[in-house]
Amino acid sequence: MSPETSARTETAPVRAPAKYVRPGTRGQETEIIPFAADDGVPLTMLHVTRPAAPTPRGPVLLVHGAGVRAEIFRPPLEHTLVDALLDDGFDVWMVNWRASIDLRPVAWTLDDAAAYDYPAAVRLVLGRTGATTLKAFVHCQGSTSFVISAISGLVPEVTTIVTNAVSLHTVLPAWSVVKIGVLSPIVRRYSPTLSPKWGYRTEGGFSRLLRSVVVATHPECENPVCNMVSFTYGAGHPALWAHRNIDAATHDWLTGEFAGAPMTFFAQMRESVRAGHLVPTGRVSLLSTDYTAPPKTDARFVFLAGSDNRCFLAEGQRRSFAHFEAISPGRHAYHEFPGYGHLDVIFGANAWRETHPTIVAELRA
Numbered sequence: 001m002s003p004e005t006s007a008r009t010e011t012a013p014v015r016a017p018a019k020y021v022r023p024g025t026r027g028q029e030t031e032i033i034p035f036a037a038d039d040g041v042p043l044t045m046l047h048v049t050r051p052a053a054p055t056p057r058g059p060v061l062l063v064h065g066a067g068v069r070a071e072i073f074r075p076p077l078e079h080t081l082v083d084a085l086l087d088d089g090f091d092v093w094m095v096n097w098r099a100s101i102d103l104r105p106v107a108w109t110l111d112d113a114a115a116y117d118y119p120a121a122v123r124l125v126l127g128r129t130g131a132t133t134l135k136a137f138v139h140c141q142g143s144t145s146f147v148i149s150a151i152s153g154l155v156p157e158v159t160t161i162v163t164n165a166v167s168l169h170t171v172l173p174a175w176s177v178v179k180i181g182v183l184s185p186i187v188r189r190y191s192p193t194l195s196p197k198w199g200y201r202t203e204g205g206f207s208r209l210l211r212s213v214v215v216a217t218h219p220e221c222e223n224p225v226c227n228m229v230s231f232t233y234g235a236g237h238p239a240l241w242a243h244r245n246i247d248a249a250t251h252d253w254l255t256g257e258f259a260g261a262p263m264t265f266f267a268q269m270r271e272s273v274r275a276g277h278l279v280p281t282g283r284v285s286l287l288s289t290d291y292t293a294p295p296k297t298d299a300r301f302v303f304l305a306g307s308d309n310r311c312f313l314a315e316g317q318r319r320s321f322a323h324f325e326a327i328s329p330g331r332h333a334y335h336e337f338p339g340y341g342h343l344d345v346i347f348g349a350n351a352w353r354e355t356h357p358t359i360v361a362e363l364r365a
Contacts, residue, residue: 037116046094055091062094065140067261069102070094079352101259111284114148135160153296162302171316175235188263195260199224236310241344302362306340
């Protein structure tokens with residue numbers, strides 16, 4: 001588990017009450033619901049409501065990326081994506097899937113999450129709400145794994161999937177291709193994970209050496225976690241957001257919002273990058289054997305990309321849109337946000353007026 005602030009330790013889980021109101025969330029009441037993935041891995045669901053507020057839009061599931069947690073959708077901003085969804089009448093559910101830093105670390109792959117986490121999460125939401133369908137906003141590796149689940153026919157109740165940054169096609173900047181192809185196998189010899197948290201807390205000689213090299217080569221920011229995030233997940237200065245797009249409070253908050261991703265994940269992503277699209281590990285029989293085959297879902301897909309994304313290039317989302325559009329012409333949509341990158345689409349200081357309206361409108365549609 002990664003700290004929420006530099007003061008939070010990793011020796012024990014944070015124990016929040018079953019329902020609580022977190023300061024700075026405009027009265028949002030949050031219920032934490034423990035549940036198990038279909039292979040037994042413990043997960044949690046956060047149900048976010050405003051007491052007595054109606055939810056005529058029905059349930060929407062938010063799925064975070066790798067090495068972060070569900071709270072990535074609630075940065076210290078006056079207007080968050082969660083606020084925008086609640087304001088529009090959605091019933092908001094945020095899943096901590098097996099990549100969450102709020103859970104005990106496990107060695108996971110995209111296939112594991114696709115086969116075991118999301119079917120269980122969807123059943124939980126539908127069982128709690130009585131709804132027969134739901135919609136989803138999925139980000140980064142939450143997006144890739146959720147798309148695998150959907151196209152394999154495992155979450156047929158999901159009618160709309162708005163995917164941010166990457167989905168079926170994995171197109172990286174050139175330096176990232178070198179890192180995942182050459183450097184990640186080297187890292188795996190010394191560590192089972194690669195973690196941005198080494199920016200504030202190293203774990204032995206290898207992590208100290210890597211942190212020193214990364215900090216020395218990233219002079220754009222004095223925050224070593226920001227530097228480590230860029231090295232781990234992208235090829236930019238910084239890689240997952242533009243400093244101009246996020247305010248100081250959010251930048252400071254991010255220090256405690258990143259931890260490690262296992263090398264088992266990087267191994268699957270390395271093969272996917274070589275192929276140009278997601279490929280199965282071959283170890284999970286529930287999933288399609290070819291992720292580029294016609295999808296086993298009737299869901300409408302909406303593909304979002306920041307033009308300046310230095311983690312996954314926008315070209316990947318363009319290819320994914322073209323792929324799905326060729327199968328079902330006129331059904332899907334693509335939006336590209338100039339000046340935005342990877343995560344600032346979600347928590348940029350001006351995202352509430354520049355990106356959130358598109359997300360909400362597509363989920364509503």
